[in-house]
Structure formats: structure tokens, C-alpha cells
Amino acid sequence: MAAISASRVSRTIIAHAWNKSCTQVAISTNENEVYIYEASQDAHVSNWKLLHKLREHDQHVSSVDWAPESNLIVTCSHDRNAYVWSECNDAWQPNLVILRLNRAALMARWSPVGNKFAITSSAKSVCICYHEGENNWWVSKLIKRKHDSTVLSVSWHPSNVLIVTTCSDFKCRVFTTQVKGVDDETSVVAWLGANAKFGECLFEIFADGWIHTAAWSPSGTSLAFTTHDCTVQFIDGLHGPANTWAANLEPVKSVALPEGRLPLRDMLFLSDKMVVAAGYDCTPFLFEASTLKDTFRSWSFKAELGGGGGGGGGGGG
Amino acid sequence: MATSKQPYYDQMRKALNLALCIQNFPCQMVERHNKPEIEFKDSPELILNPVLITRNENERCLIEGSINSARINIRVKQADELEEILCRQFMRFLAQRAEAFQVLRRVPVEGYDISFLVTHAHVEDMIKSKVVEFIVQFMEDIDREINEQKLSVSSRGRVVATDYLKQFL
Numbered sequence: 001m002a003a004i005s006a007s008r009v010s011r012t013i014i015a016h017a018w019n020k021s022c023t024q025v026a027i028s029t030n031e032n033e034v035y036i037y038e039a040s041q042d043a044h045v046s047n048w049k050l051l052h053k054l055r056e057h058d059q060h061v062s063s064v065d066w067a068p069e070s071n072l073i074v075t076c077s078h079d080r081n082a083y084v085w086s087e088c089n090d091a092w093q094p095n096l097v098i099l100r101l102n103r104a105a106l107m108a109r110w111s112p113v114g115n116k117f118a119i120t121s122s123a124k125s126v127c128i129c130y131h132e133g134e135n136n137w138w139v140s141k142l143i144k145r146k147h148d149s150t151v152l153s154v155s156w157h158p159s160n161v162l163i164v165t166t167c168s169d170f171k172c173r174v175f176t177t178q179v180k181g182v183d184d185e186t187s188v189v190a191w192l193g194a195n196a197k198f199g200e201c202l203f204e205i206f207a208d209g210w211i212h213t214a215a216w217s218p219s220g221t222s223l224a225f226t227t228h229d230c231t232v233q234f235i236d237g238l239h240g241p242a243n244t245w246a247a248n249l250e251p252v253k254s255v256a257l258p259e260g261r262l263p264l265r266d267m268l269f270l271s272d273k274m275v276v277a278a279g280y281d282c283t284p285f286l287f288e289a290s291t292l293k294d295t296f297r298s299w300s301f302k303a304e305l306g307g308g309g310g311g312g313g314g315g316g317g
Numbered sequence: 318m319a320t321s322k323q324p325y326y327d328q329m330r331k332a333l334n335l336a337l338c339i340q341n342f343p344c345q346m347v348e349r350h351n352k353p354e355i356e357f358k359d360s361p362e363l364i365l366n367p368v369l370i371t372r373n374e375n376e377r378c379l380i381e382g383s384i385n386s387a388r389i390n391i392r393v394k395q396a397d398e399l400e401e402i403l404c405r406q407f408m409r410f411l412a413q414r415a416e417a418f419q420v421l422r423r424v425p426v427e428g429y430d431i432s433f434l435v436t437h438a439h440v441e442d443m444i445k446s447k448v449v450e451f452i453v454q455f456m457e458d459i460d461r462e463i464n465e466q467k468l469s470v471s472s473r474g475r476v477v478a479t480d481y482l483k484q485f486l
Contacts, residue, residue, distance in 0.1 A: 011441070011442070012441045012442075014341070030441070059349065060341065062341075078343045078349070078351065079349060080348060080349070102348055103343065103344075103345060103348050104343035104344075104348070104349070106343075122342075122343050122344070122345045123345075124345070148362070149345065149360065149362050149363070150342070150345050168362055168363060168384060169362050170362070210384060228338070260331075262334065262335065262338050263338050265340070279338075280338045280445075
């Protein structure tokens with residue numbers, strides 16, 4: 001299987017995000033700007049038109065995410081700031097986000113519904129940000145405890161009230177992120193049980209290396225994360241409200257990469273049974289689940305998707 | 318002679334490939350800074366265990382990795398005093414021109430003859446496999462250079478001595 005099309009847009013691409021209809025892509029390179037290209041299906045990648053330049057940050061824009069429903073872009077940067085960009089009259093306007101961070105921001109991700117976003121940082125904390133209508137800005141609630149080192153990435157559970165964070169202190173943690181007034185009370189109680197506090201760490205998993213990324217399956221019943229010791233680890237069986245499975249987790253299933261392969265930096269669940277991940281080997285890897293007895297699933301490495309390019313180390317989107 | 322060093326270089330390549338799995342990582346300690354963590358070592362969780370590859374007691378390679386940088390320290394074979402002097406002069410010559418090499422460190426680490434510092438910026442700019450190749454090739458070239466220089470020093474010494482002593486014949 002070969003890549004469908006590829007072309008040099010710039011020397012390095014740090015982060016990217018597609019809009020809902022996949023007609024536009026926002027790219028962050030080593031300059032401090034975000035470029036929005038028109039990704040037309042007919043033209044070759046090298047002929048994509050540059051539509052907008054989002055210029056506001058002072059340092060690397062480390063992450064870009066595009067909310068499909070509300071059409072808002074969130075960008076966060078090593079200069080401790082984040083902005084939410086909204087499109088009006090064919091131009092993108094930045095909106096201030098009060099992050100209260102004193103170190104770089106590393107990853108920004110919209111929640112599935114699009115009313116909140118999470119930003120991880122080198123300040124060993126995660127910010128959950130939501131919109132405050134009165135002043136028309138985005139405010140944040142910080143999850144300050146528990147992390148002992150830089151939080152490398154974050155991923156939202158489909159319920160909109162849980163996140164998994166991966167940290168360079170070798171641990172992967174799941175936190176509650178319900179915000180009063182933003183999240184619907186009944187669904188919060190359904191997913192987290194009554195009396196759940198904001199920013200509560202439901203469980204932590206220890207691994208043998210920095211944990212680069214974590215992802216939930218589309219139904220939220222499986223959690224997977226990749227570690228620097230060249231493995232991908234899976235936890236299945238996360239059915240029902242979080243307080244029920246947080247206490248008795250199934251044992252972690254570890255799948256090692258084939259001999260000589262390098263660590264994986266980013267991953268995506270294609271379906272509840274299929275995971276694609278890519279990293280320093282410059283090719284995507286496929287992992288598949290197969291159901292053994294009853295509901296016990298086992299994961300295994302399935303395939304490596306075709307020749308690597310000449311680029312340097314792989315990076316997350 | 319080069320063939321007997323092959324396993325040494327192969328091991329180095331493997332260890333380098335893994336050590337150079339680095340990423341852009343802003344400093345946790347100081348805001349708005351982005352420093353090679355291996356040089357400062359202020360957060361132990363960000364530093365990998367160092368890998369030491371030894372060919373014999375005289376030739377070693379220490380590869381120290383971290384989350385955003387890797388330091389490669391090499392001790393070159395120096396069998397006798399002449400080789401020691403040649404090695405020291407040659408390494409100093411190269412280290413003083415470290416800007417041209419980009420990945421070279423100006424001062425070698427204590428106990429080693431030459432050190433490389435590779436940061437995420439280098440790996441983003443240049444192809445990682447080529448950086449690994451460069452370092453291994455560098456080592457092979459150093460050995461060859463020192464051998465050639467030793468030969469040329471000896472032959473020049475012989476020529477000079479013959480010429481000088483001719484007057485006493």
C-alpha cells in the first residue's frame with residue numbers, strides 16, 4: 001500500500017488539522033504561524049492554494065485542532081498562549097484564551113461536542129477551557145495535581161467528560177473534566193456517577209518509558225497508548241460509567257513492535273478493532289484486535305503500511 | 318582492518334538510531350526556553366540510561382540520550398605516545414571548527430576524545446539516517462586519518478634524519 005499523494009509544503013510540519021468537510025487543512029510549521037490551505041481533491045498537493053495565515057504567536061505553534069461542528073480552530077504554542085480562531089467574513093479572528101500557564105503549551109484538543117478544549121503543558125498541568133459568554137473569552141480550569149513532569153498529549157473520551165493524559169513521568173492518567181454550566185448534568189451523572197469532582201484522577205497506568213500518545217476507541221470502550229520502549233499498550237472492557245471500570249481495570253495488554261522498530265509517536269483508532277500508529281520509522285503500523293473466548297480481546301501487530309519516505313523523525317498531527 | 322571493526326560500527330548505528338528518537342521539548346524549568354536536556358540534566362525523568370559500546374579497553378563510545386537531544390562521546394584508539402599526540406591535535410582542530418559540523422560539540426566530555434551533540438533541530442533539518450551515517454563515517458575517517466598521519470610523521474622523520482646525518486658520513 002503506498003501513500004496516496006505527497007508533496008513538500010515546508011521543511012517541517014509540526015501539527016495539522018482538517019476541517020469538517022476535509023476541504024481545508026491548517027498546518028503549523030517551524031515558523032510561528034499557522035497556514036490554512038485549500039485541500040482540493042482535483043489539484044495535486046503541490047498546487048493547493050494558501051488561503052489564510054494565522055499570525056499571533058511568538059514561538060512555535062505546537063498544536064492545531066479544528067472543531068468540526070463549530071468551525072473553530074484552537075492553536076497553542078511554546079509561548080504559553082493559546083488562541084481560538086473563528087472565521088467571519090472570510091478572515092480568521094483570534095480570540096483570547098486565559099490559560100494561566102507559566103510554561104509552554106504542547107497539545108490542544110477540542111472535546112467531541114466542541115464546547116470545551118484541553119491544553120497540555122510543560123507546567124505539569126492540563127487546562128480545560130470553556131467559553132464564557134459575558135466577556136466573550138475562553139477561561140480555563142487547571143488540573144494541577146498528579147502530573148510529575150511535562151504532559152505530552154491528551155485525548156478526549158467520546159462522553160465529553162473524560163480525558164486521558166500522557167506524561168513524560170512514564171504514566172498515563174484518566175481525569176474527569178466536567179464543567180458546571182457547560183456539560184449537561186444528567187449525562188455527567190450517567191458517565192461519572194454522582195458526586196464526581198472536576199479534575200479527579202480516576203486511575204494511572206505505569207509504563208517503561210515516556211508515553212507519547214493515548215487514544216480512546218470510537219465507542220470509548222478501549223484505551224490505547226504508545227510508549228518509548230517500542231510498545232503499544234491496550235486496555236479493553238471500559239463499559240458503562242467511569243466509576244465502575246476505573247476501580248477494576250482489565251490487565252494492560254502490551255504489543256511489542258517487530259524487532260528493530262522505533263517508538264511510535266501518534267495513533268488513531270480507525271474502528272473499535274483497528275488502530276493505526278506512526279512514529280520514528282516513518283511508516284504507519286496497523287494493529288488489530290481479535291476476540292478470543294467470551295469478550296476477551298487480544299491485540300496484535302498486523303501490518304506495516306508501505307515504504308517510508310526520506311523524511312526525518314515522524315511526528316504527531 | 319576496517320572489516321574487523323564492522324560489528325562495532327553496526328552496534329553504534331543501532332544504538333544511535335534509538336538514541337536519536339528525539340522530539341521538540343520546551344524546557345520544564347524555565348519558561349520560553351528550549352534547551353538540550355542532556356546537557357543540563359535538571360529533570361532525571363527526561364534522561365535515558367546511557368549506552369556504552371566498547372571495542373577494547375582503548376576504544377569506547379558512550380551514547381547518552383534524552384527526550385530532545387543526544388550526546389555521543391567517542392574515545393579513539395591511541396596505541397602509543399605518537400598516536401596520542403596526533404589524536405589530541407586532530408580532535409582539537411576539528412572541535413575548534415565545530416560550527417561547520419553543526420552536530421559537533423566544542424569540548425569533549427571528560428574521559429573522551431570527541432563529543433557530538435544532536436538536538437531535535439538537527440534531526441528536523443537533516444535526515445536522521447544521514448546524521449547517523451555521518452557520525453559513523455566520521456569515526457572511520459578519524460581512525461584512517463590518524464594512521465596515515467602516523468605513517469607520514471615516521472617517514473618525514475626518517476627523511477629528515479637521513480639528510481641531517483649525511484653530513485657526518
